[in-house]
Amino acid sequence: MTSPEERLAALVSEWYTEHARDLPWRAPGVSAWAVLVSEVMLQQTPVNRVLPVWREWLSRWPHPQDLAAEPAAEVIRAWGRLGYPRRALRLHECARALVERHDGVVPRDVDALLALPGIGSYTARAVAVFSYGDRHPVVDTNVRRFVARAVAGDADAGPPRATADLAAVEALLPADRTAAAVASIAFMELGALICTARGPRCADCPVYAECGWQRAGRPAATGPARKVQKFAGTDRQVRGLMMAVLRDATQPVPRADLDAVWPDATQRSRALAGLVDDGLVHQLPRDRYALPT
DNA sequence: TACACGTGGCT
DNA sequence: TAGCCAAGTGT
Known part of the structure; x- marks a missing residue:
């Protein structure tokens, strides 16, 4: 007897073994630290942009101790x-926490992982599953979209519901922990390559015949459209421009150099104050600024 | 719960 | 072209 849930996991896992991308953090023997770094870099960031930076980081800092020993400026x-350079700062803090609290070893326990800077519900479980092979639901935007379509029959995932989302994915996991880990990465990969947000490639989908959304006649999305983040003209754009100036500088930068990136003085002041408040920028004497030491 | 938080490629 | 989208976290 095969339940519909077991069948979904089996079909997607079989597809994964044949179609998975050959990504370096999935290679056998990759350390938990290397997996953790990849997961943080991949937060809201496309794979292709992460690849060269991840290689550089793991070459430079193969262990948490190596990153922990660096000044924050080098890390940024x-x-x-x-x-999102706050991720770099948190990864630096995370490395130092690993050294101080875990002897430089990435913990296997989800609650211990959750207690680390920059590690939330997704990343904690991703590390426990993809590095240690344990059985936990791993819920990212790809998995939520896949479950919404294949199981719920909706066009897209609704707003995140942490507890319900974890339970929905848990219900799809095979009992065996190794099979569950494969299913978890397979759901993500299917969402990334086939069950995509725009232009899903349903003709290539291993779940086509049992997909709830297909069976329902591919109904259109119902809820309000997900609001897209504005960027042009926001403080985030100003922060990004200022950070670019500071990254490229070899000496502390006068305020005037940061002021040059944006015309509106009120917005400049707010952005810079935010960067200082976040710990991404240090204010030095004589109104000069630099990356944190 | 909703919002802030970078960057760049794609349609 | 302008908007959409990309393996989320912290407050």
Whole structure:
């Protein structure tokens, strides 16, 4: 007897073994630290942009101790243009926490992982599953979309519901922990390559025949459209421009150099204050600024 | 719950 | 072209 849930997991897992991308953090023997770094870099960031930076980081800092020993400025510079540089700062803090609290070893326990800076519900479980092979539901945007379509029969996932989302994915996991880990990465990969947000490639989908959304006649999305983040003209754009100036500088930068990136003085002040408040920028004497030491 | 938080490629 | 989208987290 095969339940519909077991069948979904089996079909997607079989598809994965044949069609998975050959990504370096999936290679056998890759350390938990390397997996953790990849997961943080991949937060809201496309694979192709992460690849070169991840290789550089793991070559430079193969263990948490190596990153922990660096000044924050080096870490932020090495983050380059990956975006959301607070992630770099948190990864640095995470490395130091690993050294202080876990002897430099990435913990296997989800609650211990959750207690680390920059590690949330997704990343904690991703590390426990993809690195240690344990059985936990791993819920990212790809998995939520796949479950919404294949199981619920909706066009898209609704707003995140942490507890319900975890339960919905848990219900799809095979009992065996190794099979569950494969299913978890397979759901993500299917969402990334086939069950995509725009233009899903349903003709190539291993679940086509049992997909709830197909069976329902591919109904259109119902709820309000997900609001897309504005960027042009926002503080985030100003922060990004200022960070680019500071990354490229070899000496502390006068305020005037940061002011040059944006015309509106009120917005400049707010952006810079935010960067200082976040710990991404240090204010020095004589109104000069630099990346944190 | 809703919002802030970078960057760049794609349609 | 302008908007959409990409393996989320913290507050």
